[in-house]
Amino acid sequence: MGENMAEMKFKDFLEKMPPGIEMQISDLTAVKINFSGVYSNPIALQLHCTNEKCQGIRLFDVDEQLRLEFDKYNDDYLMYICRNCGKERKVYAIHSVYDSQSKKWIVIKYGEIPAFGPPIPARTYNLIGGERDLFLLGRKNENLGMGIGAFVYYRRVIESQKTRIFDELIRVINKISPDDVVIKELEAAKNETQFIKAVESIKHALPPSLYINGYNPLTLLHSALSEGVHNHTDSECLELASDVRTVLFEFAERLGQALKEEAELNNAVNRLANRKSS
Numbered sequence: 213m214g215e216n217m218a219e220m221k222f223k224d225f226l227e228k229m230p231p232g233i234e235m236q237i238s239d240l241t242a243v244k245i246n247f248s249g250v251y252s253n254p255i256a257l258q259l260h261c262t263n264e265k266c267q268g269i270r271l272f273d274v275d276e277q278l279r280l281e282f283d284k285y286n287d288d289y290l291m292y293i294c295r296n297c298g299k300e301r302k303v304y305a306i307h308s309v310y311d312s313q314s315k316k317w318i319v320i321k322y323g324e325i326p327a328f329g330p331p332i333p334a335r336t337y338n339l340i341g342g343e344r345d346l347f348l349l350g351r352k353n354e355n356l357g358m359g360i361g362a363f364v365y366y367r368r369v370i371e372s373q374k375t376r377i378f379d380e381l382i383r384v385i386n387k388i389s390p391d392d393v394v395i396k397e398l399e400a401a402k403n404e405t406q407f408i409k410a411v412e413s414i415k416h417a418l419p420p421s422l423y424i425n426g427y428n429p430l431t432l433l434h435s436a437l438s439e440g441v442h443n444h445t446d447s448e449c450l451e452l453a454s455d456v457r458t459v460l461f462e463f464a465e466r467l468g469q470a471l472k473e474e475a476e477l478n479n480a481v482n483r484l485a486n487r488k489s490s
Contacts, residue, residue: 231321251277335464359450429463
C-alpha cells in the first residue's frame, strides 16, 4: 500500500504539511500505556504561540495522544499545549492506518486548529482593511496547494485596497520623513485604478527603513502581481502567491516598526532635552 508513497518524520508532517495530503511516516511508533490502549509516541513540536506571554515559536508538548490500532482505520484527535504559557493549544484531526507490508503508518490530516500555516500579523489586517474575508480565502487556497486561486485572491485584495495601502504608506512617511518628495507621487498614484500602474508612476525611492532586504516592497509586489496567471502552472502560481503574502506581511511589519522607532526616538529626544533644560 505504501511502497511508492512519499515518506517523512511525524514531527515534520505535523509542522509542515497542510491538511489533505497522505503521507507515510518513518518514525511513528505505537506504545502501550497502563494497559489502557496503544498510543503514538509523544513528540514535541515547534509551533507559533499567539498567547500574549509568547507571541512566537515555542515548544508544544503532547496533551492528548493519538490512539493507534493496527487492525483498523483510525480517526482520532492529537492535542498539544504550549510548554511556555501552558494555555495555547493545537489540535489535529488525524486519520491513520498501519501498512503491514512496509510496517509503517500512513496518515492524513483532516484538519487542524489553529489553521495550518504562519499566523497572520495584526498589522496585515490593518493594511488590507475590509478585504479580510477575501484574504483568508486566498490563504485557504494557498494552504490547500491551490496556486491559481491563492494568487487571484491575493491580487484582488491588493488591487481593491490600493488606496488604503497608499494612505497608510503616506501616513508613515509623513511621520518619519515629512519633507520626502515621494509623498506627492504617492498622493497622485492613488488616483490610478490599478495597483501596478500606481507603482509604475512612482519615480522616487521610499525611505530606507521601509525597504525589505534592500528592495522597495512596492516594486516587489508589482513584480509579482504583473505576472499573468495564464502564463504559469498552478505550482508556479502557488510560489508567487506565497511570495506576495510573505512580502505583504513584512511590509505591514515594516510600516508599524518605522512608526514605533520614530516614537521611541522622539521620546528619547524629549527626555534628554528636558533633562538638559532642568
